[in-house]
Amino acid sequence: MNHPSPTVDVHAHLLLPEAEALVDGLPGLAEARALDARRNGPAALAVNGPMVRDRLPKLTDTGARLAAMDAQGVDVQLVSPSPSHYHYWTDEDTAEKLYRLVNEATAAHCSAAPDRLRGLGLVPLQHPRQAVRALDHALAQGLAGVEISSHAPGRELSDPAYEPFWSRAEDTRALLFLHPFGCTLDERLDRWYLSNTVGQPAENAVALSHLIFSGVLDRHPGLKVIAAHGGGYLPTHIGRSDHAWSARADARAGCAHPPSSYLRRLYFDSLVHDPYVLRELVRVAGADRVLLGSDFPFDMGTEDPVGALRAARLPEADFHAVRGGNAAALLRKD
Known part of the structure; x- marks a missing residue:
């Protein structure tokens, strides 16, 4: 059987030193770094620094990236900025400068190999009024969409202030890559890399x-959200959400259907580090909703x-759908 679809990795990162130079020395940076240090703990920070330095060529140089992709058998990467570039603490003026710089630099990095690299930009979730403008800017650079974190300071993704952003993303068919940076459990996770x-x-x-529960996916059924890390704990524990929705009026007040049904409206990368969890993710979300992801080139990736x-031993058609067919269709690569 012929499988012409390219192998597409939707979870690959880019480091932009110029983005860090833009915010260097600004009020708020020291506090943000201190929070990050508290959340991770000293042992994790001692490992993170050398780990990133060792991977700088793959994170910054297109040639090194392409060589690594060749070695992995990956034809196309969807390249997203390192989540360390979110900087959701910045003011509106700095946030605009930052998203413009990151969007343009990501597009430039990918333009060196346009047949093999597609990019995602950033939006400042801490300033919802800028989100539509930032998305439009990213798309104007030829990027496929934007990367967002799991929340912004004081705002969850269910915040009504994001409604214009969801509407614009739906109308433009932009990809939204949901990739957390930092966990609000803070110091409870500051050992053993629990962060x-x-x-x-x-x-x-x-x-x-x-x-799901706020009804964002009801109001915007055309959203194309890709959840990193296989969607975390939710897909394998979605039965508890369904039970709450069935048993409690407060749980079902915001969404029209059982929570598990929304998994088939989302996309998930395959980076779960366990073939049995990957099989379960494919079962609950559908083989057409799972995309190959590696977290290139960080140590928590593959x-x-x-x-x-392949270790998940999926049916052949499902294997090739996840390997690249699904992502190729999303990126219009077929």
Whole structure:
């Protein structure tokens, strides 16, 4: 059987030193870094620095990226800025400068290999009034959409202030890559890298629950949201959400259908680090809603995303859909 679809990795990152230079020394940066340090703890920070330095060529140089993709058997990457560039603490003026710089720099990085690299920009979720403008700017650069975190300071994704953003994203068919950065459980997760191993999937589950239970996905059924890390804990524990929706009036007050039904309106990357969890994700979301993801090139990713997918022993058609068919259709690569 012929499978012409390219192998597409939808979870790959780009580091932009010029973005960090833009915010360097600004009021608020030191406080944000202190919060990040408290959340991660000293042991994690001691590992993170060398880990990122070792991967700088793959994070910044297009040639190194393409060589690594060749080694992995990946044809196309959807490149998103490192979530460390969100900087949701910045004021409106700085936030606009930042999203413009990041969007333009990401587009420039991908333009070196336009057949193999597609990009995502950023929007300042801390300033909802800027979100539509930032999305439009990203799309004007030729980017496929934008990357967002699981929340902004004082605002969940269910906040009504984001309604214009969801409407614009739906109308433009922009991709929204939901990738948390930082967990509000704070110092409870400051040892053993729990800030990532527990924090990231917890934040994914909370953010997706806000989109589901608030009715955002009812009001905007055409949204194209891709959840990183397989959607975190939510897909494998969605039965508890369904039970609450059935048993309690307060739980079902905001959304029209059982929560599990919305999983088939979302997309999920395959980065769950367990073939049985990946099989369950495909079962509950549908083989047409799961996309290959590696978290390139960080240490919490996988260096062999296709091998990790193959380990799930999916039916052949499902394997190829996840390997690249689904993402190729989203990116209009077919």
